[in-house]
Amino acid sequence: MSPAGGRLPPYRAELPFTYAFGRFAVLEALTHRPDDVTAVLWHARLPDTERERLLAAAARAGVAARRDDATVARLRRKESVHCLAVVAKREERLAEAADHVALVRPSHPGNVGSAIRSLVAFGFGDLALVAPAVDAWGPYVVRASVGLRFAVRCQAFASLEAYRARYPRHAAYLFDAGGELELEEVEFRSPFTLLFGPEWQAPGAADAAVAAAPDPRSTVAPAPVSAPPRTVRIEQDNRVESLNLAISVSIAAYRASRARR
Amino acid sequence: MSPAGGRLPPYRAELPFTYAFGRFAVLEALTHRPDDVTAVLWHARLPDTERERLLAAAARAGVAARRDDATVARLRRKESVHCLAVVAKREERLAEAADHVALVRPSHPGNVGSAIRSLVAFGFGDLALVAPAVDAWGPYVVRASVGLRFAVRCQAFASLEAYRARYPRHAAYLFDAGGELELEEVEFRSPFTLLFGPEWQAPGAADAAVAAAPDPRSTVAPAPVSAPPRTVRIEQDNRVESLNLAISVSIAAYRASRARR
Missing domain, CATH: 3.40.1280.10 (SPOUT methyltransferase, trefoil knot domain)
Structure with a gap:
């Protein structure tokens, strides 16, 4: 979904994917949309225990995770963010019978x-x-x-x-x-x-x-x-x-x- | 409460006063703590109708209001803020009988x-x-x-x-x-x-x-x-x-x- 081998651009509404920043958001993306997560990137400053949990979750979802300090640092808005997921957008329709x-x-x-x-x-x-x-x-x-x-x-x-x-x-x-x-x-x-x-x-x-x-x-x-x-x-x-x-x-x-x- | 004739400093916990930024906060300060508001400052970019409402509220509270573009611009954290109140801190004690x-x-x-x-x-x-x-x-x-x-x-x-x-x-x-x-x-x-x-x-x-x-x-x-x-x-x-x-x-x-x- 992300440009093959290309540089990930800053988010824009027109892109076919979005970013989940930070470990909580990345873990939720892997939990709820495992098929839509195309990559997980982490920064060297991600603490070891958090990285292990993240890599395990990515492996379970069959998603490639890789260290990429430069991309994480370039795309994040807060220095305290040390990982991100690239998540493909999908067409969503509200459930007919649900509230x-x-x-x-x-x-x-x-x-x-x-x-x-x-x-x-x-x-x-x-x-x-x-x-x-x-x-x-x-x-x-x-x-x-x-x-x-x-x-x-x-x-x-x-x-x-x-x-x-x-x-x-x-x-x-x-x-x-x-x-x-x-x-x-x-x-x-x-x-x-x-x-x-x-x-x-x-x-x-x-x-x-x-x-x-x-x-x-x-x-x-x-x-x-x-x-x-x-x-x-x-x-x-x-x-x-x-x-x-x-x-x-x-x-x-x-x-x-x-x-x- | 503010340094007489002095330059208002950026907020610090040690100061005996705080700042209320933006018209909603200034109006609430004038409503609930009229005796504690020592000054209201506004910036030229405050829209006319808002300025009139602000000046009327300051006058009712007996508080001096003055245009001071430089101070508002220096102290605010967002460019969309066009006014502030200087509010003296007071010692507060919880009401004994209240929840x-x-x-x-x-x-x-x-x-x-x-x-x-x-x-x-x-x-x-x-x-x-x-x-x-x-x-x-x-x-x-x-x-x-x-x-x-x-x-x-x-x-x-x-x-x-x-x-x-x-x-x-x-x-x-x-x-x-x-x-x-x-x-x-x-x-x-x-x-x-x-x-x-x-x-x-x-x-x-x-x-x-x-x-x-x-x-x-x-x-x-x-x-x-x-x-x-x-x-x-x-x-x-x-x-x-x-x-x-x-x-x-x-x-x-x-x-x-x-x-x-």
């Missing part, structure tokens, strides 16, 4: 990665990203997810309508500080989607996202009609305008994983 | 700041930091909290024993992946402490923190004896070794704020 999480216009790769880490913790494996969104393959997302990016399916959609038309059976729960339901009182009926609007939105700002959903009163019915989203709030002190996106997603996923029906 | 959160050896200022933001959201205003811990006044903590650092009391303790001896009435709930109780089944009895061990701990690693609590079987009773902590787990998929600290704290605080007795 989903959808992020509309997420702008911080760190938040998307942190959210993924929590989603995996609470049993969610399918993440929709509604454009314009961060590149779900970017190394910042991978690193913030501590490599659990490779344990989930991420699919990009041009609009919220496009996502909902594709998965019309999914009941959408739109999280918003002004939501009609309190999180604790919601019974989540599978299949469902936990839906989050743009970061930094003020209370009520999710109206725009709601408006983007198909209008159920429309006389010209679009192919599959999905029900309008219920809006859900995470009750909080009014001094805080909004929780951090990754934290809202984590709390919602924690609760939904316990209130699934 | 607390205690972080043992937290090492990432970003995690502490993010945790603070969520704690304020869920009605917690008292945070104990057990050494060695990050500097709770540091600008990274302030910024990650979006200025809500100024809405809470943070107190440093030399050890977990020192904290527990000081607040012996607080029932401690120690969060650990191998905890005996599931978060959902805990009834939190005030006053209580949500207690979190070192970051990146593996399941069971909280044993060290438990061991650091006074031994209730000890024949030589220390002055006030506090009950040993109950251990609590946040049920999750076993693929993830541990949630991010800020996210664990947020989920625990969310749940405890609803299950207080």
